Amino acid sequence: MENYVSSHSSSDNGSSSICEVLQILGAKWSFLVLNELLSGPQRFNQLQRNVAVIKTQSLTDTLRHLEQKGLVLRQVFPTVPVTVEYSLTEKGSDFQTALKEMEKWVQKWGNSEQGNIKTSISS
Structure with missing residues (x-):
């Protein structure tokens, strides 16, 4: 199956684009985190409260992945204790259009x- 997917996606430009998006977003919770950060910068604990369905380690991993891919900016402020804030980069903010379509x-x-019932009734 894996060979089929890779050979199919290399010949089909639409599939390769989708694969590229999935590689960039990668982490299971990426869409939820990006959607939450669209409302503005948030500290880790605030973000964790807002996306309570995500376990702490998964949220950490997702944020690291999105930061590595250039969608999320992690800013550290020299306060006591240290304050860390996450926000979307221009690349991350630009994903808002896709989220709205989804x-x-x-x-x-x-x-x-x-949906099937509505379609059947309206036809």
């Missing part, structure tokens, strides 16, 4: 049983 899709198709 939200539209979920509103239309999120509950597939109801």
Whole structure:
């Protein structure tokens, strides 16, 4: 199956673009973290409260990954204790358009049983 996916994605430009997006975003919780940071910079504990479904280590890993990929900026302030704040870079903020489109899709198709019923009734 893996060979099929890689050979298929290299011949199909749309698939390779999607694979590239998934490699950049990578971490399981990336979309949720990016969406939360769209509201503005947040400290780790604040972010953790706002995305309570994510365990501490997973949030740490996700933030590191997004920082490494250039979507999240980690700023350390020399206070006592040290303050760390996370915000979106220009690259991360630019992902807002894709998130909004995903939200539209979920509103239309999120509950597939109801979506199919609505489609059948309106046809």
